[in-house]
Amino acid sequence: MSYLVIARKYRPQKFSDITAQEHVTRTLRNAIRTGRIAHGYIFSGSRGVGKTTAARILAKGLNCEKILKDEAYRETVSEPCGECESCRDFDAGSSLNISEFDAASNNSVDDIRALRENVRYAPQKGRYKVYIIDEFHMLSNAAFNAFLKTLEEPPSHAVFIFATTELNKVPPTIASRCQKFNFKRISVLDIQERLAEICAAEAINIDVDSLTLIARKADGAMRDAQSLLDQVISFFLSTENEKIEYTNVAALLGDIDDEHFFAVTDSIKEKNHAKVLELSRYIFDNGFDTLDFLARLVEHFRNFLLVKNLRSSKLIERTEAAKKRYEAEADTFSAEELMRFIDVVNQAEKDIRFFREPQLRFELALLKLLHADVSSGDTEARLSEFDQRLKAIETEIKKKTSR
Numbered sequence: 429m430s431y432l433v434i435a436r437k438y439r440p441q442k443f444s445d446i447t448a449q450e451h452v453t454r455t456l457r458n459a460i461r462t463g464r465i466a467h468g469y470i471f472s473g474s475r476g477v478g479k480t481t482a483a484r485i486l487a488k489g490l491n492c493e494k495i496l497k498d499e500a501y502r503e504t505v506s507e508p509c510g511e512c513e514s515c516r517d518f519d520a521g522s523s524l525n526i527s528e529f530d531a532a533s534n535n536s537v538d539d540i541r542a543l544r545e546n547v548r549y550a551p552q553k554g555r556y557k558v559y560i561i562d563e564f565h566m567l568s569n570a571a572f573n574a575f576l577k578t579l580e581e582p583p584s585h586a587v588f589i590f591a592t593t594e595l596n597k598v599p600p601t602i603a604s605r606c607q608k609f610n611f612k613r614i615s616v617l618d619i620q621e622r623l624a625e626i627c628a629a630e631a632i633n634i635d636v637d638s639l640t641l642i643a644r645k646a647d648g649a650m651r652d653a654q655s656l657l658d659q660v661i662s663f664f665l666s667t668e669n670e671k672i673e674y675t676n677v678a679a680l681l682g683d684i685d686d687e688h689f690f691a692v693t694d695s696i697k698e699k700n701h702a703k704v705l706e707l708s709r710y711i712f713d714n715g716f717d718t719l720d721f722l723a724r725l726v727e728h729f730r731n732f733l734l735v736k737n738l739r740s741s742k743l744i745e746r747t748e749a750a751k752k753r754y755e756a757e758a759d760t761f762s763a764e765e766l767m768r769f770i771d772v773v774n775q776a777e778k779d780i781r782f783f784r785e786p787q788l789r790f791e792l793a794l795l796k797l798l799h800a801d802v803s804s805g806d807t808e809a810r811l812s813e814f815d816q817r818l819k820a821i822e823t824e825i826k827k828k829t830s831r
Contacts, residue, residue, distance in 0.1 A: 447650055490556045547578060623654070634660075663680055689728040704797075768800050
């Protein structure tokens with residue numbers, strides 16, 4: 429029996445099902461309701477935010493028989509019905525009025541010429557022939573030029589929907605002839621709520637912290653979040669009704685627990701050199717990416733800054749336990765100290781890429797944080813002295829490695 433992955437099983441079938449893109453879906457529904465249909469649309473945004481899904485729903489709605497014939501339905505609903513012959517053909521992949529292809533593999537001028545020839549013919553059923561072109565920015569310059577005339581004087585029955593992750597690569601002559609919609613990254617909360625709905629429908633017992641982690645790892649992409657959820661479910665559900673818990677999910681996804689970042693700030697507060705060196709050893713022994721750790725460490729310091737300025741953790745995308753800890757420890761460091769810590773880590777991120785001994789560079793960065801506070805004494809002088817000692821150590825290591 430074939431398994432349908434979550435990202436496909438729960439792919440939105442209506443505009444109202446698309447998460448966090450109301451500025452796009454409302455405009456498209458109004459266009460269908462009023463009949464103000466453009467001949468060219470560009471849907472831009474990062475991966476997995478619903479561009480192609482919205483394009484497919486729009487294409488489906490433009491030829492929906494109920495929308496075309498039932499004025500009351502068109503006025504009040506403005507969504508593809510999913511029940512008429514046109515909608516059923518589309519769902520079955522047999523619609524002759526909707527063509528979908530990938531410009532990444534069909535990007536030559538010959539491909540566009542073939543499309544131009546096809547555009548001339550009116551649809552046998554329905555009102556529009558809709559062409560969905562994914563990764564539109566990957567067309568060649570010659571292909572863009574060949575397409576320009578068609579966009580300038582398109583047949584009345586043709587609608588083009590272009591999806592791209594890099595709008596800046598689309599020539600202005602093309603972009604200016606289309607309506608442009610920018611799809612935004614989806615918030616952690618919106619992704620978490622959608623994953624919770626899916627888990628409820630699938631009878632999956634999973635805690636909220638796990639869903640928050642999956643949503644955060646997805647980096648604003650709903651499709652990525654659903655793929656990660658699929659992976660988590662496949663790994664942990666060995667027995668029926670087994671609960672999926674945060675610690676196990678973090679281990680599976682290779683996520684560094686928040687406790688390790690709090691260990692850094694605890695070490696800074698205590699001036700505990702041994703603790704940060706032990707943490708460094710843990711990061712390397714477990715194969716974590718040091719650059720990823722440093723990026724997360726910057727975010728950790730940023731979270732403290734947010735709490736200090738807002739007196740609230742509402743903008744922090746972490747577990748509830750972590751949020752409470754940020755609130756409790758927000759006054760441990762001043763804003764000036766936190767910004768200095770961020771500068772130290774940012775510099776380490778730049779240096780570590782070109783350093784022969786990345787582990788040493790990583791350890792030095794953590795040790796430098798212990799001396800980067802501004803709470804006492806002549807800070808600049810102390811940091812200058814510490815920098816000189818670090819450079820001396822680096823020079824000595826380079827000499828040894830070059831022998």
